[in-house]
Amino acid sequence: MLKLGLVQMSVLEGQIEENCNRIQKLVQNYAADDIDLLCFPELCISGYDFERAALSNEEDEFFSAMASDCHIPILAGIQVSEGDKRYDVACIWDEEGKKLGEYKKIHLWDTENDFFDRGEELVTVPFKGWNIGLLICADYGFPEVSTPLAQKKDADIIIYPSAWGLGWEDLFTTCSKMRAAENQVYTVALNRASGDVQYCGNTTVSNPDGSTLVRLATTDEAYARVVLEKEKLEEARKGIPWRSMKRYDVYQKL
Numbered sequence: 001m002l003k004l005g006l007v008q009m010s011v012l013e014g015q016i017e018e019n020c021n022r023i024q025k026l027v028q029n030y031a032a033d034d035i036d037l038l039c040f041p042e043l044c045i046s047g048y049d050f051e052r053a054a055l056s057n058e059e060d061e062f063f064s065a066m067a068s069d070c071h072i073p074i075l076a077g078i079q080v081s082e083g084d085k086r087y088d089v090a091c092i093w094d095e096e097g098k099k100l101g102e103y104k105k106i107h108l109w110d111t112e113n114d115f116f117d118r119g120e121e122l123v124t125v126p127f128k129g130w131n132i133g134l135l136i137c138a139d140y141g142f143p144e145v146s147t148p149l150a151q152k153k154d155a156d157i158i159i160y161p162s163a164w165g166l167g168w169e170d171l172f173t174t175c176s177k178m179r180a181a182e183n184q185v186y187t188v189a190l191n192r193a194s195g196d197v198q199y200c201g202n203t204t205v206s207n208p209d210g211s212t213l214v215r216l217a218t219t220d221e222a223y224a225r226v227v228l229e230k231e232k233l234e235e236a237r238k239g240i241p242w243r244s245m246k247r248y249d250v251y252q253k254l
Helices: 016-030 059-070 137-141 143-151 169-183 231-239
Strands: 002-008 037-039 074-082 085-093 099-104 124-127 130-134 157-161 186-190 204-206 212-215 222-228
Touching (some): 002 016, 002 186, 059 085, 074 157, 085 130, 099 124, 130 143, 137 169, 143 157, 143 169, 157 169, 169 186, 204 222
Parallel strands (some): 002 037, 130 157
Antiparallel strands (some): 074 085, 204 212
16 A cells, blocks of 8 residues: 555745745644655745745755655655756655655646746656656646656556646546546646635546546645555556557557
């Protein structure tokens, strides 16, 4: 089993200190909740106020310290800088604060293109006997990345830290179910709650058969503890053998 704690957090755009204080309290609160990994949504420290976000250069270090201090593995969406480039990133840190892996967002949305550079690589992170695939928000619309992540890089679960706006909850939850079903993996659509900007919430965990395991049907800040079972992966793949029916020899010709 893999036990996840999912924080549908309300993020204040550009309010770095306030968001860090809120995250610290949330980590301290949920660290004892019998979970293997505590998860936060996209750009949960700096948000989309890019003028202030440009001054936020220690987000990686902040979450590393939180994981170490509270002795809990953490997944979060942050921004990182590499030289003169910045990336919208999903990272996992272990309970000692060591970064186990990071994914740089490939499909940037709207004004993200003015601030971030695009990633170019798919990432899975081995974690407690599972392979966790990382994608972010707008990546949900592209099976071109989720399918190879699941079927060539052996992801058992794909987690999408997200910031989907208000009014898009039906598409958000549908994408979660469809990406899970077509790849026969678990998907976690981890969205923001509404704050000073309105987001659609509705964090959704989908089973490998496309059914809904958990849905936080609210735009408010919320939390869910979810237990994933490895046996469900094989059950789904036997039920509808889409993975074994793939015709890559044909797709390459289309």
